[in-house]
Amino acid sequence: MRATGVRPETDLDLIQAIVLAVVQGFTEFLPISSSAHLILVPRLFGWPDQGLAFDVAVHVGTLSAVVWYFRRDLLSMTGDWVASVAHRKTIGDSRLAWGVILGTIPVGLAGLLMGDQIEAHLRSPLVIAATTIGFGLALWWADAAGAKSRTEHSLNWRDVLIIGCAQALALVPGTSRSGITITAALALGLDRSGAARFSFLLSIPVIVLAGGFKLLSLLEQADPVDWQTLVLGSVLSALSAYVCIDWFLRLIQRIGMMPFIVYRLALGLILLMVFL
DSSP states (O other): OOOOOOOOOOOOOHHHHHHHHHHHHHHTTSTTOHHHHHHHHHHHHTOOOOOHHHHHHHHHHHHHHHHHHTHHHHHHHHHHHHHHHHHTSOOTTHHHHHHHHHHHHHHHHHHHHHHHHHHHHSOSHHHHHHHHHHHHHHHHHHHHHOOOOBOGGGOOHHHHHHHHHHHHGGGSTTSOHHHHHHHHHHHTTBOHHHHHHHHHHHHHHHHHHHHHHHHHHHHTOOOOOOHHHHHHHHHHHHHHHHHHHHHHHHHHHHHOSHHHHHHHHHHHHHHHHHHO
């Protein structure tokens, strides 16, 4: 997830819009950091910043993908949560719904208190290199050492707070929201599928908050909007995100996290060589 902030609007050509939308869609849910890639890809190709409106559009796309993929879970969680509030006791999936709500509070507070400072001072390639390598090694340790004996339905309040506080670190570019939450969940003993599923469910309110904040900032601007490019970006990010979620959940039990760890380490080393 990207740190919040307002940047000037720029025009994207078709190729840039396609590449950035697909990059956002795939990297939002893989443990490799979407913010790092959306900062680095334009820099490496000499492209202008994609602008706030495009950010909002691709966030809408990734949000629609994860909501649609987990639509049955979300309907069950919402119904059970409403029932739990009415009857003041745990009912069905209400515990998981409360976990998603509680796990979102730390990143929301951190974004309000430190989002602008992070945006202004921590978007450099060297910071991204350090966090990409450091949190890649943390994912390696958690995947190797974790018990992998629990599902997301076994999470208690302590577990959720730990994962939620870990998620707040993802405001720093290169950390990876999905990567750090999966790392924390694995370290707490969840299996890979459970860790990934809770991470993806936890992304929904975070994307809503980040996208909503960007949208409010966008509404304050008077720049013209290229709706065709925004719609294209939203659709492509949604399709690529949906494919990514489905592929990731199907394969991680078999391939583990090592391909993503290796990718993070290689990317971090390349960034150090290029920007040092």
